[in-house]
Amino acid sequence: MEHRWEAAPPRLPKGATAEVVEALLPMHLWRAPVLRLVTHGLSVVERFIIEAAVELRALTAQDVGAVTGLPTEITARVIAQLTAAGILSVRPDGAAEPVFPAATDTLERAELYELRETWLTFAYLPRTADLIAFDGGPGTAAAPQLNRLAPAFEAPMPADVAGRPAAEFLDERIRTGTVTGMPEWLHAAVADGATLPATCPAYRCVGHLRRGQPPKLRLVDAKRPERAQPLPVADAATGLAEWLAMLGDAVDGAFDRWGRLARESPNGPHRTFAIGADLARAVMHDGLPLNRPCGLMVRDEEAVVTQPVGLTPADPAAEAVFTLDHAVASVLAEPLDGLGLHTLATAGALAAAAYGAEPEAEDIRAELWRRRHFVHVYRLRAANDFAYD
Numbered sequence: 001m002e003h004r005w006e007a008a009p010p011r012l013p014k015g016a017t018a019e020v021v022e023a024l025l026p027m028h029l030w031r032a033p034v035l036r037l038v039t040h041g042l043s044v045v046e047r048f049i050i051e052a053a054v055e056l057r058a059l060t061a062q063d064v065g066a067v068t069g070l071p072t073e074i075t076a077r078v079i080a081q082l083t084a085a086g087i088l089s090v091r092p093d094g095a096a097e098p099v100f101p102a103a104t105d106t107l108e109r110a111e112l113y114e115l116r117e118t119w120l121t122f123a124y125l126p127r128t129a130d131l132i133a134f135d136g137g138p139g140t141a142a143a144p145q146l147n148r149l150a151p152a153f154e155a156p157m158p159a160d161v162a163g164r165p166a167a168e169f170l171d172e173r174i175r176t177g178t179v180t181g182m183p184e185w186l187h188a189a190v191a192d193g194a195t196l197p198a199t200c201p202a203y204r205c206v207g208h209l210r211r212g213q214p215p216k217l218r219l220v221d222a223k224r225p226e227r228a229q230p231l232p233v234a235d236a237a238t239g240l241a242e243w244l245a246m247l248g249d250a251v252d253g254a255f256d257r258w259g260r261l262a263r264e265s266p267n268g269p270h271r272t273f274a275i276g277a278d279l280a281r282a283v284m285h286d287g288l289p290l291n292r293p294c295g296l297m298v299r300d301e302e303a304v305v306t307q308p309v310g311l312t313p314a315d316p317a318a319e320a321v322f323t324l325d326h327a328v329a330s331v332l333a334e335p336l337d338g339l340g341l342h343t344l345a346t347a348g349a350l351a352a353a354a355y356g357a358e359p360e361a362e363d364i365r366a367e368l369w370r371r372r373h374f375v376h377v378y379r380l381r382a383a384n385d386f387a388y389d
Contacts, residue, residue, distance in 0.1 A: 003254040005288055006295035009270075009308030016208035017270070018248045018307035020217060021297070025240070026155035027233075028124045028200035029146050032166055033190035035115045042110050045070065045078055050107055053088055053098040060095050085114045115187055122170070122179075126157055126200065127302065128239030131173050132180045134232075140181070141232035144219065149229065151201030152222040162198045167191040180236040205231060209248055209305070214241050248305045250298050258282040265312055271296075272310040277317035280325075287371075290325040291354070313355070324359045326351040328367050331376060339379035 010019040042050070048068065052059050061076035068075070079096050082088045087103050088096040098104075106112060121134040121143040134143040156162070161169065170189035173179045179186070206228075207217035217234040221227035234240065251271065255262045260279035265272045270293060275283065280290060288294050293308040313319040330347035331339070344361040352358035368376050 001250055001253065002297075002299040003251075003256075004297040004299070005254075005257075005283075005286070006297060006306070007288055009293040009295040010306045012208060012308070015210050015213070016216075017211050018209040018305050020205065020207045020209065020215065020244060021304040021306055023205040023217075023244065023303035024152060024155075024202050025205045025219075025231075026126045026157075026200050026202040027144075027146065028126070028157070028197065029121065029143065030166070030194075031119050031121050032170060032194070033117055033192050034120050034170070035187040035190060036118045036185045037187040038114045038116055038185065039111050040114075042106070042112055045075070046082065046112060047107070047110075049075070049078055049082060050087060050098070050103050053096060054103055054107070058091065058095040058097045081114070082112075085112060087112070117190055120183075120186070123233050124161075124196075124200075125233070125237055125240060126155065126161065128237065128243050129158075130180060130233070130237035130239040131178065132233045132236050133182050133186065135181075135183045137183070141235060144232055145229060146201065146203070146219075149203060149219055149221045149227065150223040152204050153202050154199040155202040156199055157197060161196050164196050165191065166194040166196055169196060180238065207231070207234070209244055209307075215244055244303065244305060247298055247300060247303055248307055250300075251296065251309075254296055254298075254309075255279065258286075263314065270308040270310055272312055274312050274314040275318060276314050277321050280311070280313065280318045280321035283311065284321060284325050285370075289329065290322045291329055319355045320357060320359075323351045323355040323357050324363055324367055326354050327359045327364045328371070331364065331368065331380070332373065336375060336379060339376060340382075341380070344380060 012019060045068070049059070049064055052064065052067075061072045061079055064070065064075040064079075065072045079088060083090055083096065086099055087106055089099050090096050121136070123132045123134070123143065124130070134141065136142065167189035168191075170179075174182065174186060174188060204220040204222055205217050206220055207215055209215050214235045217231040218228045219231050251264075255273075255275075258279055260276070260282065262273040262275045262279060265274045284290055290311050293310045295306050296309040297304060297306045313322045327347040327350070330350050331343055334343055344364055347364060348358040348361065365377050365380055368380070
């Protein structure tokens with residue numbers, strides 16, 4: 001894990017807490033045949049045939065036709081549908097007998113369950129083990145159009161996934177309820193001989209983390225960065241959200257470069273750390289602001305997240321350092337041609353209003369000199385150094 005401080009915080013949209021500068025996201029997207037569970041109320045004919053089979057233990061289409069007057073081809077079709085649904089079973093002699101307890105259960109609930117083959121699109125994210133289903137229904141997210149984007153590279157699939165039968169993998173996730181966006185009607189996968197690949201494309205991903213909401217992410221073309229598209233799985237992939245949030249929270253070690261410790265403070269709209277005088281001086285000497293948020297970049301092998309971080313004094317000694325930094329920042333905010341002795345007085349007063357103590361004018365000039373703002377120091381001293389009257 002690598003940490004890097006930046007003088008300016010990231011520019012974030014409203015509600016965002018951190019910028020995802022880049023995340024490398026392996027993704028396998030494919031369409032698979034599945035069984036759809038369809039339910040409907042029993043028709044009069046279906047109920048009659050099931051009840052007759054239960055009562056008589058066996059019947060034929062001709063038997064039903066003789067009693068009801070229905071054409072044999074119609075009763076044969078209904079018997080075939082009930083057989084396909086697992087309610088009846090056809091004997092070698094052609095007669096249909098009931099399957100227990102399916103037949104009696106169907107009569108009791110007055111509904112018929114049927115399995116129909118259809119297709120679903122799945123996205124598997126090896127990095128976070130998220131599996132998302134896209135059924136294309138109204139009000140649901142559409143599957144990403146990955147064919148329109150160039151991936152950054154080919155990433156290996158996990159060893160326990162690569163080469164595995166796709167239907168077996170899907171059935172396991174369906175049984176355990178670990179398919180995000182799984183339609184209520186999804187019953188099982190259909191074995192079609194397909195296996196999961198050894199590698200899958202990895203795409204560049206950018207966006208923002210949001211407090212209490214899923215991240216808002218975009219996929220970016222690796223060859224043409226101006227081409228991008230929203231990442232619909234970001235709203236559903238809880239593992240992806242947790243991974244990026246964990247990276248944003250990985251601030252342990254952020255102050256190691258200065259060999260000092262900081263204590264996180266709950267104050268402020270962003271992460272804030274209370275620091276002592278020695279650490280405040282070290283931060284200031286490295287050119288980072290004490291009186292406005294900095295940017296803290298956290299990088300691992302696959303992602304970079306940057307967030308605004310505020311600093312606050314932990315004790316009176318640290319307040320003196322913050323006061324000086326505040327006064328210097330006030331001077332640097334003024335135009336050069338307007339600098340004079342009054343500037344130091346104003347800067348000191350503003351610092352005192354913020355921290356309760358006013359820095360010495362000579363300390364302000366010395367800090368400006370240390371930061372190599374020589375022209376500012378010249379302007380501030382001009383009234384004294386060149387006052388010949």
